[in-house]
Amino acid sequence: MTIDPILLLIAAPLVFALGWLASRLDLKQLRLEGQRAPKAYFKGLNHLLNEQQDQAIDAFIEAVRDDPDTSELHFALGNLFRRRGEYQRAVRVHEHLLARGDLSEADRQRARHALALDFLKAGLLDRAEEAFAALDGSPLQAQARLGRLAIYERTREWARAAAMAESLEGTGLGSFQTRRAHHTCELAAEALAEGRTADAHRLLSEAQRIAPQAARPRLDQIQLLLREGRPTEAWEALLDLFRRVPSAAPLAAQAAVAAARGCGQVPEAAERLRALYQAHPSIDLLEALVALNQDVLGDEARARQAYVEHLERTPSLIAASRWIAGEKLEHEQCHPLVQRALDQAVRPLERYRCAACGFEAREHHWHCPGCQAWDSYPPRRVEEL
Template sequence: MEFDLSWILLGLPLAFVLGWLASRFDLRQLRAENRQAPKAYFKGLNFLLNEQQDKAIDAFIEAVQNDPDTSELHFALGNLFRRRGEYNRAVRVHEHLLSRGDLGPADRDRAQHALALDFLKAGLLDRAEEALKPLEGTAFESEARLALLAIYERSRDWPQAAAITRKMQASGQGDFSARQAHYLCEQATAASAQGDEATAHTRLTEAMAAAPQAPRPRIELARQQHRQGQPGAAVDTLATLAAQAPGALPLATPLLIEAAAAAGRSAEALALLGRHYEQMPSLDLLEGLVALDRASGDATRPGRNRYVEHLAKEPSLVAATQWLATEQLEHEQFHPQIQRALDQAARPLMRYRCAACGFEARQHFWQCPGCQTWDSYPARRVEEL
């Protein structure tokens, strides 16, 4: 049987035509898909710039459906969900990324960090902690450690917080010695509340060794010594505080006066406060000096005269109010009303204000209740700032 070459001559052009048509169809489809995906992406970006997050999310979902292998679109979509507070949807997006086998190491670490942020923003601290731990040794190590530190501080897990700060300090992320001293003081306070004064004393000693210039350990130690019937030791501790951290002495003034009175060393306390008041006038030091003058019964220097002397140095509504409270007015029947008005006006000036967020409080805090920043409260009242 002879082979007919005419079939080959007819088949070759036909195969060429069919192949060309197929390639054109695939190329048009690919071009259409490529045009559609960027169009949806840029549409979502435009909505995002116009702060139309709902429409931006819809556009990004469309872009992800058109190109499901693009990780950047998933990251953008997950971040949008987190910003809108839709943490469950953000978690699903980032968990989907982590489940992909074709995801590179860098994108995998990025998705792990994003997932940890989802849990953190949602307040799921235990799950956030578990998601942050695998980031040790990655490019997100520093951010993960800071987030873990915030978690341990919020949960008051002071040993874990101290361990994280030691790692951060060893890696050159900053000096955390003062914060470590705060953690030890918090542990000492908890031990004292349980009646374990020996452990509290040990923690305070460790805190002073960790941060010799930090004022809180010495104040807490003096408070413990006075509580245990050692007022003389408390006075000595506060004298050391005045030498090493004079700016914090106003915070310890009431404790110093009480301990000095119990130890029979009020004259020493008066001299100490007087020296520091001359160098750095303070309302708390002024009140301490007035209280000591009144307790000593020194008629040659009535305590109220100190208010007048303070007003000569610094204008102060608080000092003026305190002085006026002891004075006799021409129309004495109006004195109570005037005094109440002045007291009300001066009361906000006696608060402490956080230097980080501006949160005001009647008492001094080592950690701001508002922004959780350590050592953000100056040892001076609002009027003195």
């Protein structure tokens, strides 16, 4: 069968014209889709910068719907859900990413890490630990081990926490010496609760070796020595603490009173605490100094004059309450009522406050019960902050 050359001459331009028209339509469609996706993306970014998370999530959902293959949008959306506390939605986003067959290995590891963080924030610690453990040997191994460390600290598995913190040294995530010292102190507390005093001493010495600048191992050792009736050794340890970590002196003030009385070093202790108080005034140091002054002077009124001197330096409702408690007022029958009102007023001021999350507690904590941060409680009362 032969084809008429004239038909070929007529068909060729027609085919070319149809192909050109089809390509123009495809380009136009691609351009429209490309314009629509970035517009939604930048709209979401603008909401995010303005801290309008609800609107940002809606915009990112629209962008993901228009371009479901964009993994970065999925990551942004999942992180937003996690920050808002919508952990189930965050988990679904990251699991959807992991189910994609075209995901690169680097993005797959990112998705596993993000999913582990979702589980951690949701309190699903077993699943979080399993997801973090799956990242061993990957470029995200250090970050994953940091997540596992947070899990062990939350579940109070101090031996595993200490081992994990040691493995993180030198990874570029900062120093873990102080954190390791805390873990060792927690192990010492467990040993002491089980009656293993020798192990407790050994662990506290190890904690001091790990972090010589840390206050807690020395404070815990001082308390243990006092508990064992060894005030002279406790006093020597206190002198070492005052020399190395003077900022922790308020936390050791009452221990200093007990140790000084036990080993007959009251005058020297009063001088030491007076010097520390002059450099860094503190209610705890003031109260310890008043107690020691009573022993030295034998005159309660003269010893309590320190409260007045403190009030001359700085307003303090706590100091005023302590001073009034020992004074004879003109209307003495009203004194108990006034004192009860003052005691109630100063009670919130005597607390300690976490500098990271603001959680307040009656006792000083090394590990914040609220945000799980270490060393976030200043050694000063709320009134002094």
